[in-house]
Amino acid sequence: xxxxxxxxxxxxxxxxxxxxxxxxxxxxxxxxxxxxxxxxxxxxxxxxxxxxxxxxxxxxxxxxxxxxxxxxxxxxxxxxxxxxxxxxxxxxxxxxxxxxxxxxxxxxxxxxxxxxxxxxxxxxxxxxxxxxxxxxxxxxxxxxxxxxxxxxxxxxxxxxxxxxxxxxxxxxxxxxxxxxxxxxxxxxxxxxxxxxxxxxxxxxxxxxxxxxxxxxxxxxxxxxxxxxxxxxxxxxxxxxxxxxxxxxxxxxxxxxxxxxxxxxxxxxxxxxxxxxxxxxxxxxxxxxxxxxxxxxxxxxxxxxxxxxxxxxxxxxx
Amino acid sequence: xxxxxxxxxxxxxxxxxxxxxxxxxxxxxxxxxxxxxxxxxxxxxxxxxxxxxxxxxxxxxxxxxxxxxxxxxxxxxxxxxxxxxxxxxxxxxxxxxxxxxxxxxxxxxxxxxxxxxxxxxxxxxxxxxxxxxxxxxxxxxxxxxxxxxxxxxxxxxxxxxxxxxxxxxxxxxxxxxxxxxxxxxxxxxxxxxxxxxxxxxxxxxxxxxxxxxxxxxxxxxxxxxxxxxxxxxxxxxxxxxxxxxxxxxxxxxxxxxxxxxxxxxxxxxxxxxxxxxxxxxxxxxxxxxxxxxxxxxxxxxxxxxxxxxxxxxxxxxxxxxx
Numbered sequence: 001x002x003x004x005x006x007x008x009x010x011x012x013x014x015x016x017x018x019x020x021x022x023x024x025x026x027x028x029x030x031x032x033x034x035x036x037x038x039x040x041x042x043x044x045x046x047x048x049x050x051x052x053x054x055x056x057x058x059x060x061x062x063x064x065x066x067x068x069x070x071x072x073x074x075x076x077x078x079x080x081x082x083x084x085x086x087x088x089x090x091x092x093x094x095x096x097x098x099x100x101x102x103x104x105x106x107x108x109x110x111x112x113x114x115x116x117x118x119x120x121x122x123x124x125x126x127x128x129x130x131x132x133x134x135x136x137x138x139x140x141x142x143x144x145x146x147x148x149x150x151x152x153x154x155x156x157x158x159x160x161x162x163x164x165x166x167x168x169x170x171x172x173x174x175x176x177x178x179x180x181x182x183x184x185x186x187x188x189x190x191x192x193x194x195x196x197x198x199x200x201x202x203x204x205x206x207x208x209x210x211x212x213x214x215x216x217x218x219x220x221x222x223x224x225x226x227x228x229x230x231x232x233x234x235x236x237x238x239x240x241x242x243x244x245x246x247x248x249x250x251x252x253x254x255x256x257x258x259x260x261x262x263x264x265x266x267x268x269x270x271x272x273x274x275x276x277x278x279x280x281x282x283x284x285x286x287x288x289x290x291x292x293x294x295x296x297x298x299x300x301x302x303x304x305x306x307x308x309x310x311x312x313x314x315x316x317x
Numbered sequence: 318x319x320x321x322x323x324x325x326x327x328x329x330x331x332x333x334x335x336x337x338x339x340x341x342x343x344x345x346x347x348x349x350x351x352x353x354x355x356x357x358x359x360x361x362x363x364x365x366x367x368x369x370x371x372x373x374x375x376x377x378x379x380x381x382x383x384x385x386x387x388x389x390x391x392x393x394x395x396x397x398x399x400x401x402x403x404x405x406x407x408x409x410x411x412x413x414x415x416x417x418x419x420x421x422x423x424x425x426x427x428x429x430x431x432x433x434x435x436x437x438x439x440x441x442x443x444x445x446x447x448x449x450x451x452x453x454x455x456x457x458x459x460x461x462x463x464x465x466x467x468x469x470x471x472x473x474x475x476x477x478x479x480x481x482x483x484x485x486x487x488x489x490x491x492x493x494x495x496x497x498x499x500x501x502x503x504x505x506x507x508x509x510x511x512x513x514x515x516x517x518x519x520x521x522x523x524x525x526x527x528x529x530x531x532x533x534x535x536x537x538x539x540x541x542x543x544x545x546x547x548x549x550x551x552x553x554x555x556x557x558x559x560x561x562x563x564x565x566x567x568x569x570x571x572x573x574x575x576x577x578x579x580x581x582x583x584x585x586x587x588x589x590x591x592x593x594x595x596x597x598x599x600x601x602x603x604x605x606x607x608x609x610x611x612x613x614x615x616x617x618x619x620x621x622x623x624x625x626x627x628x629x630x631x632x633x634x635x636x637x638x639x
Contacts, residue, residue, distance in 0.1 A: 022443030028435060029452040032513065036455065038478055039467055051476040053491075129361040136357035140350055148362070155369040157622050159574040161595045162615030165602045166372030166379070169386060189368035192361050221353055252462035252577035253595075257603065271466040271581055281470055288463050299458045303451045307525050310457075310518060314563060315525050 039292070042285035050281045065282025067091035068275065069108045069290075108287055111269040115291075117180055118265055119248040122187035126244045127237060129188070130195025135225060137196065138203040139211075149200075152193045153312065160253040168258060180263045186254055191244040194312060198243065201313035202236025203229065239305035242298050249295065266291050373619075380613035387606040400613035410614060412589065413597040420508065420593060421572045425565055427512045432519030433561060437553070439520075440527045454521065456514045465581035468510045472496040472582075500590050503583050507591055510578060515571075519564040526560025527553065559637045566629055573622050594618055 042050050046062040071091065137145055167186065168177065176182030210232065211224040219227070230237075256268040270287040273280050299306075307315055348356075380400050384393045404410055435453065439446050456464070471479045480494040496506040530552065538548045576595035579585065585592035585600075598618070602611035 018441050018443040021438035021441035022446070022449075025435060025438050025443070025446070025449050025453075029449045032453055032456060032517075034478070035464075035468065035471060035513070038471065042470070053476050053481070055476070055478050055481050129364060132357040133361035136354045140354035142354055142358060148358075152361075152365060154623065155365055157570055157626060158369075158373070158619050159576070159595050159598065159615070159622075161574075161576055161598045161602070162376070162618055163369065163372055165386070165608060165611055165615065166375040167368070169375070169608075170372060172389075185364070186368060189364050192364060196361060221348070221350060246458060250460035250463075252460060252580075256462075256577075256580075257599075267460045267462045267577075270463050279470075284466065284470070288467055291463055292459055295458045295460075296455065299455055300451060303447075303454065306454065307521055311522060311563065311567065315522060315560065 036292075039285050039288050042281055043289045045282050045285075047275065047280065047282055050285075062282070063091070065280075065286035068280055068283040069273070069286045071107070108266070108269070108273075108290075111264055111266045112290070114180065114259075114263055115249060115265040115267075118183045118187060118263070119245050121180070121184040122191060122248045123241050123244040125184065125188040126191035126195045127199075127241045129192050130199050130240065131230075131233070131237060133192070133196045134199035134203050135229065138200050139208070149197070152196055155193050156190070161257070164254060164257045167254075171258060178259050178262045178264075183255070183259065183263055183265070186258070187244075187248040187251065190251075191247055194247070194309075195240050195244060197312040198240045198308060199233070199236055201308065202233055202240075206232045235305075239302065239309060242302050242305075243309035246295060246298060376612040376615055379609050380616050382609045384608050385606045386602075386608040396609065400610045401617070403610055404614045404617055409589075410594075410597060413592050413594045416504070416591065417573060417575070417593045419504065420511070420575060421569055423508050424511045424515070424572050425568055427508065428516045428519045428568060429561060429565060431512065432516045432564070433523045433557075435516070435520045436523035436527055439524060450524075454517045457517045459514070460577075461514065462577040462581050464514065465510060465578040468506075469497065469582055472506055474498075497583050498587055500587055503587055503591050507579055507582055510582065511572065511575070514578075515568060519561075519568060522560050522564040522567075523557060526557035529560070530556045555639075559633065562629075562633045562636060566626065566633065569629075570622060570626060573618075 041057075043065045044061040044063070045056070045059055046064050049056050049059045049062070050065075136142060137149065142148065171177040171182050174182075176185070206229060210228050211219075211221075214224040214228045215221065250267065251265075252267040255265045259265065259268070266287065270284060270291065273283045273287060275283060302309070381395055381397065382393050382400075383396050385391060439450055468479075471477045474480045474491050474493075474495050479496065480491040483489065483494050484491045494502075496502050534552055534556075535548060538552060543551070574595060575593050576599070579591055579593055579596055580599075583591045585596045598611060598614055601607050601614060605611075
């Protein structure tokens with residue numbers, strides 16, 4: 001529709017200026033992609049290939065990175081590999097063929113699961129609390145509403161490290177340090193401010209008349225909320241959920257300070273993967289790749305709502 | 318479309334309402350709107366009080382004591398304003414604030430210039446612009462720590478792709494391209510990664526600003542035979558300015574808190590040339606275990622961000638009203 005409109009407009013950019021604009025943007029996008037492509041390529045290199053100079057663009061793909069990432073073994077000697085029965089697992093085959101030792105343990109899986117549990121748990125809670133509060137702020141005269149909303153937003157201005165000190169002490173007293181519950185509560189609190197602001201914007205746009213009509217028809221306020229407002233707000237709720245999920249998924253500072261083993265998530269863990277004689281870059285790249293995939297999918301799903309989410313709904317599109 | 322939509326809703330509402338037993342409806346209706354409002358808002362507020370405000374008050378209390386978190390049983394003594402005095406007189410902390418300001422300044426300049434230029438070009442709506450915009454947005458969705466860690470690999474002078482590419486283009490031997498080990502280059506290594514990651518963010522907000530300018534203003538300028546240059550400076554820039562300023566505000570607050578990327582790329586080094594405020598704070602709190610002094614520093618930081626943000630928002634509102 002907008003294309004048809006602008007075709008008639010006087011200001012429609014001419015063809016050559018479009019072509020120049022397109023070329024520059026595509027060039028920038030390709031440069032932006034290089035580090036990401038390199039992460040993926042490194043993840044399917046063998047350790048020697050990953051650190052060869054000049055950097056190898058053509059190489060024989062290897063699954064060693066992924067194998068090292070998920071292994072729980074401390075060490076595999078060539079003798080041990082030779083002693084394995086013939087139809088061994090994929091990873092054993094890889095190591096046997098290359099006659100390499102797996103240095104570990106990496107054991108990425110529990111950290112990845114921690115990330116999943118904490119990110120989804122905190123997202124669910126933040127969206128639940130956020131939806132309720134947003135509806136409250138949107139539909140009722142709340143005393144000091146503006147101040148409360150500003151207070152909610154200002155909780156995001158504190159550097160995470162600054163809040164981490166008292167939270168560290170508090171969690172130590174309550175036995176919540178290094179637990180999934182503690183991290184879920186913490187991320188929920190951080191995300192609830194975003195959820196309230198975003199969802200208030202979405203709910204404000206649903207006409208009040210819908211609920212009023214429902215209430216005239218004999219619905220209670222709560223029923224009207226559940227059966228009229230919630231279904232109308234689904235898109236907004238979904239977008240908010242994905243933003244909360246992305247934050248909780250990517251968060252590093254709190255995770256690095258408040259978790260060490262039990263509840264450690266992937267972001268503080270991936271950089272610590274050490275192989276024989278230094279960082280095991282293929283394994284790090286493999287962990288990074290696996291960790292980035294969900295976010296790539298969400299970015300593509302979310303591109304239309306992105307703007308509101310990153311600006312707390314301050315910019316409407 | 319809206320009419321049919323709402324009538325569908327009203328019809329279903331009607332049907333469900335008729336199906337609802339009256340007694341239940343009456344009982345729940347006993348809740349006044351005011352009660353519901355508080356019932357809905359309270360959980361979020363209580364959580365924020367427990368996880369944000371209570372720790373903040375605790376931090377304020379600790380900032381007046383000599384408490385050390387690694388000795389929880391040692392007697393706690395009040396030290397008055399001593400911690401604040403030490404923080405404000407500590408040259409290391411001033412150095413860290415200066416480093417932080419340096420990062421905030423350069424990242425904002427670079428991200429605003431590149432981000433706005435990209436948005437301006439994308440706004441030409443060339444073929445496939447939606448696809449390429451989505452590609453450009455990917456870095457900002459990733460974890461700064463995980464990505465920062467991988468950039469450390471790209472920067473390696475012996476094996477990294479970055480040094481190789483720079484040396485290929487410039488002819489400088491790779492051993493001289495020590496991005497993370499060189500005192501002059503290390504801050505720029507971080508600025509480059511931050512710009513790579515967050516330019517899309519600024520671009521997106523600028524794009525919204527450019528799209529908000531109605532076409533008829535340009536049409537009027539065209540009728541008045543205003544040059545493209547003139548149109549750019551008298552229409553495009555002023556109309557998009559509130560959006561650009563908003564992007565600067567959000568990036569400024571975020572980069573003031575910068576921690577993960579610096580930790581993973583340089584850890585504050587070499588020496589302490591990239592030691593930003595958050596890293597110093599972490600050192601004081603979790604390495605020196607001077608919890609009281611760290612709390613005082615945290616409060617000073619918070620007041621600084623909060624104050625600067627408030628002044629900035631006032632300026633932003635003035636621009637908006639113009």
